[in-house]
Amino acid sequence: MLSDVLVVTALMSAGVVYGTDVFFAVVGRAALEEARDESVTDVMGRLHRYGDARMPVFGALGLLSTLGLVFAAGFGSAASTWALVALAGLLTQLAAYVVVARPVNTILTAAAAQGNVALASRPLQRRWDSVIVLRALGLAAGMAGLALAAISLR
Template sequence: MTGLAEVLVVTGVLSAGVVYGTDVFFAVVGRPALEEAREESVTDVMGRLHRYGDARMPVFGALGLASTLGLVFASGTGSTASGWALVALAGLGTQLAAYLTVAKPVNTALTAAAAQGHWNLASRPLQRRWDSVIVPRALGLAVALAGLTLAALSLR
């Protein structure tokens, strides 16, 4: 690997890896722990986590998307690496679609409730809705990282 394609694939892996690690953590650890937590605790803690997450995590998502899209072209349209980068883009798109349509509205509701001190919010159904897409989100990111890894190997 040399040049721009190398930089883009490394940037894509690192950026998508941050989001992947976060989603896998919540799929494996956060989801069962939240099922055992008191409802007011779920509202408070998750509302605050989403406040920071929704402000900071899009940087990693956008960088991952941009670098992966750049890799499609930098590795030579029609090349094997470009094909794997397209697979990665599909995985990133899957994660993003699930986030925007299901998780983001839940994040917004929990963030507002926590900020206003509304601990009596029925957060359990909201959290379950969020949980319903965490595994597909993590799987989409796994596909993205596999695609980026295979693209990197194709550039050698």
């Protein structure tokens, strides 16, 4: 029963982050390439202001419930092994976010808050974009691992 609750919680929480990152990998990145620099600074700064404040709840809940699943499913079981795969994917996304994306988010958020839309946002956005596919793929591995863990629990 605990394993079922953990896998559902992990899937739903990590799924929020997965959907966001896949959207930006597939749609957002291309749209931002075509946008004016001022628009990128203003809109992305404001998106990151809210995203960086609200998304960690989903990421942390996804990570913690996945880690709990590793143990609750019975260490060494198929479900536990798939949960470890999921955990590796989630941690890959988190590392790319913390090392590359978060510093860019901080700069764009400050620029938007100060009304500094003249900031040279294009190089910053390209740096952020440089890891979005890796983040989406890490999360895809996480989601697949969680789905396979759920199936293994049956």
